[in-house]
Amino acid sequence: MSGYNFAYLDEQTKRMIRRAILKAVAIPGYQVPFGSREMPLSYGWGTGGVQVTASVIGPEDVLKVIDQGADDTTNAVSIRQFFARTTGVKTTTRTDRATLIQTRHRIPETPLREGQIMVFQVPIPEPLRWLEPRESETRKIHALEEYGAMHVRLYEDITLHGRVATAYDYPVRVNGRYVMRPSPIPKFDNPKLDRNPALLLFGAGREKRIYAVPSWTSVKSLDFKDHPFTIEKWEQSCALCGAGDSFLDEVIVDDKGGRMFVCSDTDYCARRREPTR
């Protein structure tokens, strides 16, 4: 595409973002500020994720983009086409064939492998923002590891709801040090973060922060000893492929309230139905 640099961003910007990414990888879970650029999509639509992807993508990469687990929603399609046009790289819907995956709000069911990079779109990076509006103070809290208040939040949930009510964007402790928001993935996906072979990168465009979880890093969801972290379970299996171990979306099929449960991960579901394709 003429008039634009490879992957849209200029090289100086990519260098700046790569430096931020390196720092983030060196300090797992730590939020690194970066000079977020104006992108051809609005804040709140994945500008952070797009900038991270644009900075790490190379001509040999194979890109997959998903939104809530699906490759075919409007956002996923738009972003995938954006990169196709500005880089010319191959794109795919298959998790196992991708080298670079940008995601909004889900981690694929298919296990990732070493060498793959997953880029998460993050709305609010700061796990303590609910408690403390001042950035100066939250930075101090992270620096001094004063995470007692994070457990206050969980305590309140258990008190008010009998269990921790946070269903997504469930806070985690990375490498035993920093508390991090994993982006609004369902807590079902949290265990996948722990010791994942792939490199996990997190970009928040509006908030101008990048953080990372390097391969094989420990990621533990916060909980209490007598209220341990648990994930969602369904009575049903996927109506399309029969999977009993994937995250299911509830789909209303008619005006009478008829519903069915299907895998949120479209690629996983399709693979199970047609394994030879």
Next chain:
Amino acid sequence: MTPMPMTQVPLLAVRGLTKRYGERVGCLDVGFDLWSGEVLGLVGESGSGKTSVLQCLAGRLEATAGCADFFQRDGTIVDILRLPEAPRRRLARTDWAMVQQNPRDGLRMGVTAGANVGERLMAVGERHYGRIRREALDWLGQVEIPQDRIDDLPGTFSGGMLQRLQIARCLVTRPRLVFMDEPTGALDVSVQARLLDLLRGLVADLGLSAIVVTHDLAVARLLAHRLLVMKDGEVIESGLTDQVLDDPQHPYTQLLVSSVLQP
């Protein structure tokens, strides 16, 4: 005649504490020892410097000069005026506590009473919900807050109850040194008596040391073992509470004592 042997080390030894605001003096060359289990009252009128002393020791203001040696739980002595921020904040969460005049400044109004009391426990690593809740219930009982209010937000509490909640929140990690800034200042008179009684009891039962800033001599007499009388930033008289209030030596102290209205 042999003097009584001083084999112990004071919990806090303050020397030459000075705070200047440019030309103005907050406090000047203040020194005292605070021993374990002792309550020291800092009394004086507005502008006497008593609050400057407290804020410097509690780490909220940077002192201009002086030192304050604190005898830590592990037996080491550290100058708290020169402590870097990280260890100072850690001490402030564990071994010290600050009871503010306005309890809203010392509480999280957006979380339940139980969470307020349990927070310091969680901050020092307690990870068992059941235990945290049990301790919170126990402390609510100790400060005479009905236990069925544990899940209520503090916004629904009266002033006296808020102050008692703040005290519970502060004491849950059993700090050895408590700073109190006009603890009954924001309360109705009828409520003050109850709070003072509670504080007296807790100080005695828990063997706390405390530095209490107050302009109210009745509060000082009730709570403090010893007094420092301050005027214009300086300590002008000190001694046993009953001695300073019953036989004041300094003209200003005499004025202060004789000015107290008797209903």
Next chain:
Amino acid sequence: MSESAPPAIRIRRLAKSFTLHNQGGVTLPVLRRLSLRVDAGECVVLTDPSGSGKSTLLRTIFGNYKPQGGEILVRHGDRLVDVVSAEPRQIMDLRRRTMWYVSQFLRVIPRVPAVAVVAEPLRALGVGRADAIERARAILGRLRIPERLWELSPVTFSGGEQQRVNVGRGFIAGHPILLLDEPTASLDAASRAIVVQLIREARESGTALLGTFHDADVRDMVATRVVSLAEAETEAA
């Protein structure tokens, strides 16, 4: 113990005056070069008219008033402590273990029940709550305070009842030195008799008592020695 055991209290050349800075700086001398000794088992009674400084002397020995000069040596355990030069911490320890002052008024703290007021000196010595309360009840009973009043704050008690609470609090811990300032002031005859008994028992167990008694009968029943301040001020140390 040797025949001439050291005195419980030895006062030498004690000087106490009051300077009223806010009333023209006038100075009122009250005690001048006073010397006195009190031994264990004695009950020394001061016999001056009111206003002459008896109360001042007792309060000065207790550390409540600050003298201008002299020495007040008090036997504290196996040591001697000079109240005049002692640090506040030492005086607090003295009051806890050795020396108590029974005034003629009870300083009432609202909400604290009578039995807790009386038990407090025992609690300060580390006696367990249940034990201290039980002993407090015993002495309140002995002083004829009705049982229904024990759990109430003395705020609403009569003067005589308050004073009996005060006396109970003073005698309960068995301090080796007791300073008594008109302890029977607002008491009826029956109560006075009980206080006399308490004083005698304390004397017999080796307590050193120094006091003032408005009532001549009581004085005669308890005193082992009678002293006037004027004498004490001229006595060689």
